[in-house]
Amino acid sequence: MQLFYNNSKIVSGLCSRYFTVNKPKAEFGLRQMRGLLVNDVPKYFVILVWLLINGLLFGVTWQKYNREKTYFYTRAVLGNTLTISRSAAACLNFNCMLILLPVCRNLLSFVRGWAVCCPGRARRILDKNVTFHRLCAYMIVGLSLLHFYGHSYNVHRFSMSHNTKVDDAIDETDTKQSTKLLVKLVSIGNGDGETYLDPIRQPTYPIKSVFLLTGGWTGLIMIACLFFMVTSSTEFIRRSYFEVFWYVHHLFIVFFGFLIFHSIGKQVRGQTNVDKHDPEYCSKIDPYTGWENDRKCSTPPVFEGGMPITWVWIMAPIFIYICERILRFVRYLQPVKILKVVKHPSKVLEIQMRKTDFHAEVGQYIFIQCPKLSRLEWHPFTLTSAPEEDYFSVHIRIVGDWTSGLSEVLGADEYAEVQPSWKIPRVAVDGPFGTASEDVFDYDVALCVGAGIGVTPFASLLKSVFYKTVNESGPMRLRKVYFFWVCPDTHAFEWFGDMLMHLENQLAESGCRDLIEYNIYLTRGWTAGQAKAIFVHEEDQRDVITGLEQKTNFGRPNWDDIFSRIADMHTEREVGVFFCGAASLSKILHKMCNKHSSASKRVSFHYNKENF
Structure with missing residues (x-):
């Protein structure tokens, strides 16, 4: 009973100190x-x-x-x-x-x-x-x-x-x-x-x-193609059976083929x-x-x-699309050298690669194909490396058949042998392709929000901001970056926390500590033992979970207060809000951007969401 009482007291203390309730208001007035x-x-x-x-x-x-x-x-x-x-x-x-x-x-x-x-x-x-x-x-x-x-x-x-x-x-x-x-x-x-x-x-x-x-039987075929393409494009099919969605969606070739002859x-x-x-x-x-x-x-x-x-x-659109596929085939033939394969905790696979004449900007993404797994499937992944680095990398969460197979053939599976470089199978890369994150340097202030694995685009962004500041590569409009990472459990810290710790040390050494302000929120998943350790080590210099100087917040961010504070601190500024993650949080952030853009303060929040 005493142990139960102590743990209850600890959890109660944590709740009173750290928990915040997010209650975004949807009222829109003239100021919005x-x-x-x-x-x-x-x-x-x-x-x-x-x-x-x-x-x-x-x-x-x-x-x-x-x-x-x-x-x-x-x-x-x-x-x-x-x-x-x-x-x-x-x-x-x-x-x-x-x-x-x-x-x-x-x-x-x-x-x-x-x-x-x-x-x-x-x-x-x-x-x-x-x-x-x-x-x-x-x-x-x-x-x-x-x-x-x-x-x-x-x-x-x-x-x-x-x-x-x-x-x-x-x-x-x-x-x-x-x-x-x-x-x-x-x-x-x-x-x-x-x-x-x-x-x-x-x-x-x-x-x-x-x-x-001719119009009759070709029309029936096209109607059938539409039916299968639309039904296989539902969110449940795309997330649970991506291969089904991918293969069935290529019925568009049949659809357009018969469309040309439909009225002949x-x-x-x-x-x-x-x-x-x-x-x-x-x-x-x-x-x-x-x-x-x-x-x-x-x-x-x-x-x-x-x-x-x-x-x-x-x-004309068919010709453009054919050119796209030809360019993809050309890139498929270009050799890609795999420099390093790292299996991080929480089933996250990091692949560092190098390719001739490959130039990427902040937050861009690529498509990866592994011929040993499938010669038809291409999967998109955000680049986590900065443009200033001499390689490009991706972090892949292992959640499906294809990602599990990739981990196995690259020798990063739990039971697989570590493969020497000459035994690693060939991968093909198509891209890079542009995203909203490219515009981060066009704003005075950037508010970056990543949810779960959606933090990957900001790995490239944060590192690039640091490199541009330290190397003084030219005038940069961006003066402040607010980074928020909302995690569902403690396991997600294990792979991205190392990069944040390294970046934190570099910022401190270069005297740019105020350039990036990052905030980490843990929404659930801590144990009673972790709660007790957090309470005991609350006064320590570094966080007991992440090892960072920035302490972890527990619960969900109060976005209303966060946007209001940023609007007050950066009047007469344009704030670029960049988000990657779940649609539910995207709607909240979108509303906050509209709500806190103020003509009186001459501050505007520009909402950008990663889509690929």
């Missing part, structure tokens, strides 16, 4: 308009423009097929579903053109470098490439369903028209005159030298008709001789008794399908 303009308006502006272009394409195409005389007879057979299917098709072409561009990483890196003179808020739009890719995908799915519905009804009308007699009506909306016109129009093309309006030239079932049309059959046909045969006038006359005796209708209508234009929309 500065943050909204900086962090939210640019991305919403892009989305608004994208939606307006989609709406404009849909509206213009609707008007074309709903008003032009060229498609008067086509409308007479199909009704409004003609305009629905064609308007959706126009928007599909636009979004299929866009969806490949956000995943062309070399293109994005080039644009980021080319736009270095643009404001940071404009460049940060590039960091939303994955989000925009998903938006385009959702739009394509919705438009495909609308397009599918329209053409399903069109095929039904075309098919059933062959079984309709002059005195019958195909549905309740048809009158006797419209039925006569319908039967006449679908029969045109049976004579010698006549062109046809109805691409289905024989009576058949609607379902069978789908497979008789020219199934949607319009009249080309409206000057010799006025469809609006002739539709009011009995087509069997009146057309031959009327000068305006005696010339039979001539029909022709429109030229396929989908390839015009998508060939």
Whole structure:
């Protein structure tokens, strides 16, 4: 009982000293308009423009097929579903053109470098490439369903028209005159030298008709590809079965292949001789008794399908993507020398490498492939080395089949033998690719927040800040870095703490101790023994868990107080907030940036989140 009492007292003391409760407030007032303009308006502006272009394409195409005389007879057979299917098709072409561009990483890196003179808020739009890719995908799915519905009804009308007699009506909306016109129009093309309006030239079932049309069976294949790609892209599949997501997502090759040939059959046909045969006038006359005796209708209508234009929309993005894959293959052939493999605690693998003509900036990431494990799989990892170092490195958390296999083949597995350098299998590296962290030196103050393994981008950043300060490589706008590391348990300290301790010693020796202020928060995972040791050694110079001079905080940070303090200390400054970690914490930080950006203090928090 005494032991239980002592431990309870220790834990209670820790709670009273260190625990803080994070209660971010979501109230937005006029004083937060500065943050909204900086962090939210640019991305919403892009989305608004994208939606307006989609709406404009849909509206213009609707008007074309709903008003032009060229498609008067086509409308007479199909009704409004003609305009629905064609308007959706126009928007599909636009979004299929866009969806490949956000995943062309070399293109994005080039644009980021080319736009270095643009404001940071404009460049940060590039960091939303994955989000925009998903938006385009959702739009394509919705438009495909609308397009599918329209053409399903069109095929039904075309098919059933062959079984309709002059005195019958195909549905309740048809009158006797419209039925006569319908039967006449679908029969045109049976004579010698006549062109046809109805691409289905024989009576058949609607379902069978789908497979008789090029647009029908190719459309079904594309719908199936979309279904599997979307369902395999859910967060659960991506996190638990990444290989399934990766392989299934390559059905986009099949999708785009059939998309090019989807409209080659020219199934949607319009009249080309409206000057010799006025469809609006002739539709009011009995087509069997009146057309031959009327000068305006005696010339039979001539029909022709429109030229396929989908390839015009998508060939440029496909060409760019092919260039991306060729560049990846070239980089795959370039040799990579593995200098060191270190197995850190908490199942973290460090790989130090060197490659000819490899130049990276702060916080960039690379793709790694190990042919011995798979010749198709490439996995992204953030660089943890600084640009000033003569090698580049990554820290990989072993959580899946591929990372476990990599640890084993590199000789870092718990039961594997240490491999000599000549036995280490070859790895290929693609990149580096740009991220938001590149802009850290464009701010007066930087607030860097890493959650768990999300701390990796800031290893490169902190080391580079130190090197630039010590080496005095040129004027640097950045004057202060606040670094926050939020850890779920004590094991995470074991691999990153060494780097922080080394950096802490270097800052002290060089007299730059005030350049970087770092704060470590442990949210859970300490034992009663650790709690007792923390309480006993509270007055020690170094922290009992990490060994750092900066003491560990327990609980979650009070972001409201932290942002308020930084805003008061750095008035008339631009603060760059950089985050890598869970989406839940990202939302909190985003709100804090908007809330504490103040026009009166002339301070603005620019939110940047790592996305790759």
